[in-house]
Amino acid sequence: MKKQSRRSFLGAGTILSVAGALAALPLLGSAFKKPKGNFVHHVYFWLHNPDSEADKAKLIEGLQTLKKIKEIRLARIGQPASTNRDVIERGYAVSWLLFFDNLDEQEVYQKHPIHLKFVENYSHLWSKVIVYDSVDV
Incomplete structure (x- = not known):
């Protein structure tokens, strides 16, 4: 197994965190939609x-x-x-x-x-x- 530096480990973790946050955006947006009906x-x-x-x-x-x-x-x-x-x-x-x-x-x-x-x-x-x-x- 290849040894990973702290910097590359943190960089990979950041990328995964950002990807997860981007995936959750559609769900977050629906929480702020106005109620149906005007x-x-x-x-x-x-x-x-x-x-x-x-x-x-x-x-x-x-x-x-x-x-x-x-x-x-x-x-x-x-x-x-x-x-x-x-x-x-x-x-x-x-x-x-x-x-x-x-x-x-x-x-x-x-x-x-x-x-x-x-x-x-x-x-x-x-x-x-x-x-x-x-x-x-």
Whole structure:
């Protein structure tokens, strides 16, 4: 076996490291891609009984049913985070964040029988709803 100098050993290791990093670039790039969909629909719910964990759980149960609507590209159910700054609104109980490909698909969602049934079955739980719709710039 040929004896290898420290310099050639380190050079070979560097080349292999760079080759490995280059091979991983496509995977890394996909981690930074924007979410699918360019229409964002964010809904905030205030409950009639804000201290009722049962009402909150019931609302979340209802929101879960909406995930069956195929036009939704990404859906997230949230609650206020523990952050505490003057600009943060923490009065809501549950948030519902949706991504759609476009306004047309969001309008299909609004008229979808599952969505209409959700409003019919769960609207008695909330006292206030605020919606923020936005599009990519």
